């Protein structure tokens with residue numbers, strides 16, 4: 799997302815169409831998508847953002863402060879799975895979020911999905927980034943450079959699993975590095 803402004807524009811439009819107020823972000827890095835979300839949701843909106851790399855977040859934090867949107871962000875320095883599990887311990891969080899954006903370790907995307915699908919309201923959206931993994935998901939493995947093969951396999955497994963999940967409707971948009979837009983239907 800950091801290098802794909804077109805993906806950011808799409809995300810901003812979706813956030814506005816949804817009137818999203820409560821969101822979750824998995825994978826913050828220096829906060830490009832976090833700042834975009836914070837600038838887009840209303841003044842009293844909230845983002846629960848999680849990433850174990852606080853140093854990277856602090857690189858972008860001055861821009862977030864300058865934009866006057868820090869009050870919307872609850873940054874949690876942690877791996878995402880324990881944070882999502884903790885949220886799920888409180889039944890009032892079920893279906894309590896409008897939107898989630900996932901841009902972190904690809905091997906955990908399905909684990910994130912199993913948790914986010916309960917936290918997002920029916921009609922809410924989850925966006926998964928990098929689901930085309932540089933186009934490699936459409937190539938035979940022998941044409942993919944060695945270092946990209948593991949994540950290609952993870953992306954393929956996730957794409958297959960989500961495409962047969964009856965709880966959602968999805969659209970894999972060829973923008974940026976591949977955006978899977980996923981709407982909870984029930």
Ligand SMILES: C[S@@+](CC[C@H](N)C(=O)[O-])C[C@H]1O[C@@H](n2cnc3c(N)ncnc32)[C@H](O)[C@@H]1O
Nearest residue numbers: 799800825826827830831849877878901902903
């Ligand atoms: C591609 S960057 C995120 C970019 C960010 N969304 C943006 O738009 O600039 C991926 C981030 O995922 C984080 N990450 C990796 N494993 C994670 C995990 N298990 N839980 C949460 N975040 C994780 C990394 O620390 C890294 O900052």
